[in-house]
Amino acid sequence: MILDLLKKKNIAVNVKAADWKEVVDETGKLLLEAGQIEKKYIEAMKQSIIDNGPYVVIGKGIALLHARPEDGVKENCLSLITLAEPVEFGNENNDPVKIAFAFGTVDNEKHVKTISELSVVLMEDSAVDNIAEKGSAEEILTYIEDILAQQ
Numbered sequence: 001m002i003l004d005l006l007k008k009k010n011i012a013v014n015v016k017a018a019d020w021k022e023v024v025d026e027t028g029k030l031l032l033e034a035g036q037i038e039k040k041y042i043e044a045m046k047q048s049i050i051d052n053g054p055y056v057v058i059g060k061g062i063a064l065l066h067a068r069p070e071d072g073v074k075e076n077c078l079s080l081i082t083l084a085e086p087v088e089f090g091n092e093n094n095d096p097v098k099i100a101f102a103f104g105t106v107d108n109e110k111h112v113k114t115i116s117e118l119s120v121v122l123m124e125d126s127a128v129d130n131i132a133e134k135g136s137a138e139e140i141l142t143y144i145e146d147i148l149a150q151q
Helices: 020-033 039-052 108-122 127-133 137-149
Strands: 011-015 057-059 062-065 077-087 097-104
Touching: 011 020, 011 137, 020 039, 020 062, 020 077, 020 097, 062 108, 077 127, 097 127, 108 127, 108 137, 127 137
Parallel strands: 011 077, 062 097
Antiparallel strands: 057 062, 077 097
8 A cells, every 4th residue: 555655756855854844845745746635735734733743753753744634635645755854843752853754545444554554664673764864765665665575
């Protein structure tokens, strides 16, 4: 499922972002340019963090950005950026963020499946650091494929 959603065009490496809002903008921009979300979805992801705090920082160095399907998701989608410099989101346990995913789903079933498979990848030893160090989308996709192949 992840590899059906995470395409080369939806990955950017060594992205510069001054703060968490720019991280949201950059991950969202990839989905917007692919025609998978509406612009309002990016704003909804930001508003969710403003309203609920930095809950999107789900583990050491990783953010999983999302909003509700009705906030502008056109199709199931996933993007990933690696950051040139880690960014603070305000999560004292898991900051700073090195990699960020943004995803959108049109239904809850796909949402659960995507999160489940993503967690398999991210639970691998040093996965966040390994992904953050990759120099291209191709290298990241190969790394993820290798992990999933071992399951």
